[in-house]
Amino acid sequence: MTTVIEKAQATDRLVPGTPLLEVRDLHVEFKTKDGIAKAVNGVNYSVSAGETLAVLGESGSGKSVTAQTIMGILDMPPGRITSGEILFRGQDMLKMSNEERRKLRGRKIAMIFQDALSSLNPVLSVGYQLGEMFRVHEGASRKEAKAKAIELMDRVRIPAAKQRVGDYPHQFSGGMRQRIMIAMALALEPDLIIADEPTTALDVTVQAQVMDLLAELQAEYHMGLILITHDLGVVADVADKIAVMYAGRIVETAPVHELYANPAHPYTEGLLRSIPRLDQKGQELYAIQGLPPNLLKVPAGCAFNPRCDKATDLCRSEIPALHQVLDRDGAELAGRKSACHLWKETLHG
Amino acid sequence: MPDLIEKKTAAKIPAQSGSSAPAPKPEKARSLGSDAWEELRRRPIFLISAALILVLIVMTLVPGLFTSVDPRAGDLRNHYLSPPNYSHLFQADWFGYDGQGRSIYSRVVHGARASIIVGICVTAAVTLTGGFIGMLAGYFGGWMDTILSRVTDVFFGIPLLLGCLVVLNSFTERTVWSVVFALTALGWTQMARVMRGSVITVKQADYVTAAKALGASTGRIMLKHILPNAIAPVIVVATIALGGYIATEATLSFLGIGLQDPTISWGIDINSAQKVIRTAPFALFFPAGMLSLTVLAFIMMGDAVRDALDPKLR
Numbered sequence: 001m002t003t004v005i006e007k008a009q010a011t012d013r014l015v016p017g018t019p020l021l022e023v024r025d026l027h028v029e030f031k032t033k034d035g036i037a038k039a040v041n042g043v044n045y046s047v048s049a050g051e052t053l054a055v056l057g058e059s060g061s062g063k064s065v066t067a068q069t070i071m072g073i074l075d076m077p078p079g080r081i082t083s084g085e086i087l088f089r090g091q092d093m094l095k096m097s098n099e100e101r102r103k104l105r106g107r108k109i110a111m112i113f114q115d116a117l118s119s120l121n122p123v124l125s126v127g128y129q130l131g132e133m134f135r136v137h138e139g140a141s142r143k144e145a146k147a148k149a150i151e152l153m154d155r156v157r158i159p160a161a162k163q164r165v166g167d168y169p170h171q172f173s174g175g176m177r178q179r180i181m182i183a184m185a186l187a188l189e190p191d192l193i194i195a196d197e198p199t200t201a202l203d204v205t206v207q208a209q210v211m212d213l214l215a216e217l218q219a220e221y222h223m224g225l226i227l228i229t230h231d232l233g234v235v236a237d238v239a240d241k242i243a244v245m246y247a248g249r250i251v252e253t254a255p256v257h258e259l260y261a262n263p264a265h266p267y268t269e270g271l272l273r274s275i276p277r278l279d280q281k282g283q284e285l286y287a288i289q290g291l292p293p294n295l296l297k298v299p300a301g302c303a304f305n306p307r308c309d310k311a312t313d314l315c316r317s318e319i320p321a322l323h324q325v326l327d328r329d330g331a332e333l334a335g336r337k338s339a340c341h342l343w344k345e346t347l348h349g
Numbered sequence: 350m351p352d353l354i355e356k357k358t359a360a361k362i363p364a365q366s367g368s369s370a371p372a373p374k375p376e377k378a379r380s381l382g383s384d385a386w387e388e389l390r391r392r393p394i395f396l397i398s399a400a401l402i403l404v405l406i407v408m409t410l411v412p413g414l415f416t417s418v419d420p421r422a423g424d425l426r427n428h429y430l431s432p433p434n435y436s437h438l439f440q441a442d443w444f445g446y447d448g449q450g451r452s453i454y455s456r457v458v459h460g461a462r463a464s465i466i467v468g469i470c471v472t473a474a475v476t477l478t479g480g481f482i483g484m485l486a487g488y489f490g491g492w493m494d495t496i497l498s499r500v501t502d503v504f505f506g507i508p509l510l511l512g513c514l515v516v517l518n519s520f521t522e523r524t525v526w527s528v529v530f531a532l533t534a535l536g537w538t539q540m541a542r543v544m545r546g547s548v549i550t551v552k553q554a555d556y557v558t559a560a561k562a563l564g565a566s567t568g569r570i571m572l573k574h575i576l577p578n579a580i581a582p583v584i585v586v587a588t589i590a591l592g593g594y595i596a597t598e599a600t601l602s603f604l605g606i607g608l609q610d611p612t613i614s615w616g617i618d619i620n621s622a623q624k625v626i627r628t629a630p631f632a633l634f635f636p637a638g639m640l641s642l643t644v645l646a647f648i649m650m651g652d653a654v655r656d657a658l659d660p661k662l663r
Contacts, residue, residue: 071562073558073561073562102564102566103564104564105561105562105563105564106562106563106564106565107564110562110563111559111562111563113555113558113559113562115555118554118555118556119555119556119558119559120556120559121556121560121573121574121577121578122556122578123577123578124573124574124577132565132573133563136564136565136566136569137564181559184559184563185563
């Protein structure tokens with residue numbers, strides 16, 4: 001087994017300056033009975049080794065569809081990738097053969113799902129499922145696979161791993177199951193992990209433990225991590241940068257603390273204001289009015305305009321591009337972009 | 350590095366204690382099969398049906414253990430001679446004699462062979478062919494599903510008994526194997542349908558997506574992740590059908606189109622006994638009773654196995 005540091009160095013050597021994963025202008029749509037639902041409309045983002053990107057958005061904002069497209073597990077049909085590139089170490093995965101992509105999955109890119117109980121096969125023991133990673137990808141024997149499964153369970157801090165390796169998924173608690181999912185994703189030490197709402201199905205206290213574990217292992221293995229969530233609280237401690245999605249577009253990207261301190265998009269602002277806070281006890285909690293748009297009928301102009309209290313006529317007619325955000329002196333703020341015609345007013349107002 | 354991790358692990362273990370109850374028997378690897386076995390061993394229904402089936406299988410393999418009387422040796426002096434008050438067990442005249450003066454007990458014992466072979470072989474063949482076709486149709490969907498499902502529908506439209514009459518009529522000499530062939534050719538559709546439906550449900554499960562996302566191949570997903578989860582309904586249908594196939598074989602033999610006389614079958618004996626049901630009811634009762642008992646044993650067995658194989662029911 002290569003040590004973590006060696007692996008990290010190897011990763012860096014292979015990607016001089018280029019990000020680990022880059023999504024360029026991705027468009028995905030779904031054919032439905034009522035028409036074509038445009039789930040992803042020109043998403044761009046990138047993750048480097050050792051970096052955590054949080055993709056934030058409501059249900060139906062296209063965050064999970066983007067992740068499924070990256071993994072190549074989108075159901076097609078009804079899904080369809082109309083344009084775009086997904087570059088993994090500079091190679092467009094959308095142009096690879098199914099077999100080439102399959103070899104990347106698990107080995108180079110792995111995924112953690114929301115509901116660990118339904119994501120683990122109920123009729124196979126967790127030890128078998130963990131060991132399967134080694135047996136399929138590395139041709140390990142049953143015995144080796146079992147030993148490695150125990151090692152992995154230890155690594156994700158499942159108590160008494162040796163005794164529990166033969167247990168079935170339903171015999172574990174929610175938090176333990178999610179640890180097993182994490183262990184499975186980590187098994188082959190991939191370069192990139194996509195975690196699709198990994199803590200949504202868990203209790204709040206367990207959420208924190210699982211997130212801590214994930215962040216720690218990510219740092220240890222020097223992996224890229226795409227964390228998909230709708231929970232602003234989960235993101236704050238773990239992520240390096242955030243991409244906020246709305247109606248299939250990225251509306252704002254920023255380094256995590258800057259986004260929390262000073263959002264440059266009214267949607268982000270609304271999201272941050274709707275987090276309950278202790279010092280506002282007794283006051284009514286803010287909520288963004290209205291509902292997310294129907295993807296079959298996205299409003300003209302900025303998709304957020306019907307819910308935005310700053311909307312102007314320009315917002316209702318023209319789709320805003322993802323602008324580079326500048327500070328008050330006109331200098332570029334690194335990594336900060338906003339798809340709002342009124343970003344200046346929002347950021348500085 | 351491992352040292353470092355172990356230290357960390359040790360330090361942080363108490364974080365979650367609720368779920369960490371130590372297993373009672375450490376180091377004992379439990380597979381699904383051994384778990385199911387543990388479960389089955391404690392079920393009286395399983396034990397009774399297993400004992401019955403075991404006896405039937407032994408009867409099939411070595412009928413000589415149960416009787417030394419030749420089932421084909423007739424002595425017309427014994428024409429429908431009734432059993433002598435059951436005062437002595439396991440003798441040639443224990444169950445009485447049939448119309449040609451042959452020992453009914455011996456015929457019942459030797460008749461098990463046809464029924465068990467037909468039941469087991471047809472079920473195996475039907476499960477394999479139907480299961481395979483249903484798996485392909487369910488997993489791949491699209492045009493593959495369309496074609497396979499229509500073919501299934503065409504075969505499903507043929508009535509089992511009528512179809513068997515036609516198929517078996519085309520054989521000049523009908524043996525157990527021709528009955529197996531006929532029943533398989535017409536019976537696989539049921540399994541294909543059950544399997545297809547089951548596979549369609551299972552393939553949408555998150556763990557299938559997860560397996561895909563972790564790089565499992567199509568064959569592996571089908572065999573390791575879909576099949577074990579989709580097989581439960583097939584097992585249930587197969588065991589119920591097993592009893593049904595045995596009954597169908599008896600029916601065909603009863604109708605005179607299944608097995609023919611030198612072969613010994615409960616169906617043939619039931620047929621020849623129907624004419625004397627009032628004067629010699631025992632001639633009908635014993636083969637028919639064995640038939641019912643056999644069908645019942647397999648159905649009970651199927652039920653118990655299903656309950657044990659499904660970890661969600663525990």
